[in-house]
Amino acid sequence: MxxxxxxxxxxxxxxxxxxxxxxxxxxxxxxxxxxxxxxxxxxxxxxxxxxxxxxxxxxxxxxxxxxxxxxxxxxxxxxxxxxxxxxxxxVLSPAWSTDDISAEGRRKLDEFGIAPPRAHAADGPVPLTLSVRCPHCGSTDTELLSRFSSTACKALRRCVTCREPFDHFKEL
Missing domain, CATH: 3.30.300.130 (Fe-S cluster assembly (FSCA))
Known part of the structure; x- marks a missing residue:
């Protein structure tokens, strides 16, 4: 509206x-x-x-x-x-959230080699650990290299399985 x-x-x-x-x-x-x-x-x-x-x-x-x-x-x-x-x-309210990224946007991020943020329920539990899927091979055995990458909204991770580094769009 x-x-x-x-x-x-x-x-x-x-x-x-x-x-x-x-x-x-x-x-x-x-x-x-x-x-x-x-x-x-x-x-x-x-x-x-x-x-x-x-x-x-x-x-x-x-x-x-x-x-x-x-x-x-x-x-x-x-x-x-x-x-x-x-x-x-x-407009600052309501604040933007990574949940606002469309399914198409998440697909594009993944195809581009950036792990998209996970969608989460606003009223659900917040996971204490974050499992991030590698956009190259699909493995969830990944490790954090740096909390910040080329932009403040991304973190730098590496896949333990295929050893490829990749950006992860952080959840907000």
């Missing part, structure tokens, strides 16, 4: 749905294998006028340095499709 033109609350209009699809098609600047839709960070689109739009964008974490690039890329793609006024609003 989004707020449509003239403050009406309801389902996306056809144009809002198209603008949301366009904003969601922007590649993530840190993980270009994913789109912003795959990542689940585009939270809403509101048409404010015939060529004016507002987009709600939730960063993966409050200090995410990629938010500025995401904002700029969303503005660029929407302006290229006729929107003269584009406002991207950073």
């Amino acid at each position: 989004v707020t449509g033109t003239a403050g009406k609350t309801g389902a996306d209009t056809a144009l809002e749905a198209e603008l949301r699809r366009l904003a969601g098609s922007v590649p993530d600047p840190e993980l270009p294998v994913l789109t912003l839709e795959d990542l689940g960070v585009v939270r809403g689109v509101r048409l404010l006028g015939p060529t004016s739009v507002e987009v709600d964008l939730t960063p993966t974490y409050t200090g995410c340095p990629a938010i500025e690039a995401m904002t700029s890329d969303i503005e660029q793609v929407l302006r290229a499709h006729g929107m003269t006024e584009v406002s991207v609003v950073k």
Whole structure:
């Protein structure tokens, strides 16, 4: 549900749905294998006028340095499709979670050689140990090499079975 033109609350209009699809098609600047839709960070689109739009964008974490690039890329793609006024609003609540990554996004991460985060129930128990499947051979016999990798949202791991290192997108 989004707020449509003239403050009406309801389902996306056809144009809002198209603008949301366009904003969601922007590649993530840190993980270009994913789109912003795959990542689940585009939270809403509101048409404010015939060529004016507002987009709600939730960063993966409050200090995410990629938010500025995401904002700029969303503005660029929407302006290229006729929107003269584009406002991207950073929305911190509800906070983004790795559960917001789509099934397609998880599949893309795995195919790219990055172990996707595990989905978890919000009200379920939190595991004390983390079993991470190797995206190369499928083994769960992996070890942590570093809590941080090329970006703060990933850890560096190595598979004990095939000895290949790989990134793991950390659960939040």
